[in-house]
Amino acid sequence: MKTILIIEDNYDIRDNTAEILELADYEIMVAEDGVQGLYKIKERRPDLVLCDILMPKMNGFEVLRQLKNNPSTVDIPFIYVAASVEKDEVLMAMDMGADGYIGKPFEVEDLIEKVREKMALLNRE
Known part of the structure; x- marks a missing residue:
């Protein structure tokens, strides 16, 4: 089973996203900020990270920068x-090496489709 780490400071969004993806047969790990997210990645490497940008302690751009370095x-x-x-923020995210960008609020189907697309690519590598 593929594992997804959700890094999101809003409890309701984090919990709802986790529930949606668990129902789609993914194993879920959660973190409430970037610092906790990086710690969880060191504990257990996920197959995919879903990350908010604006968070306390460490924003999503810094999380991605540390992962890519x-x-x-x-x-x-x-x-x-x-x-x-x-547009500028999306372009910056992609230039930094992000594999995708989903706007909130999102449709459940859009989230699942984007995750499945990325997981399918992982299976081919």
Whole structure:
């Protein structure tokens, strides 16, 4: 079973996203901020990270920067799930190495489709 780490500071969004993805047959880990997220990744490497951008302690851009600068985590697929869908922010995320960007609020089907697409690519690698 593939494992997804959700890094999200809003409890309701984190809990609902986890429930949706558990029902889609993924194993879920959760973190409430970037610092906790990086710690969880060191404990157990996920197959995919879904991450908010604006969070306390460490924002999503810093989380991605640290993952991409570490040889042991550089290849973990990373999708931002964020309220802002400003063109500049999306472009910056993709330039930093994000594998996708989902705007909040999102449709359940869109989230599952984006996750399944990324997992299908992992299965082919």
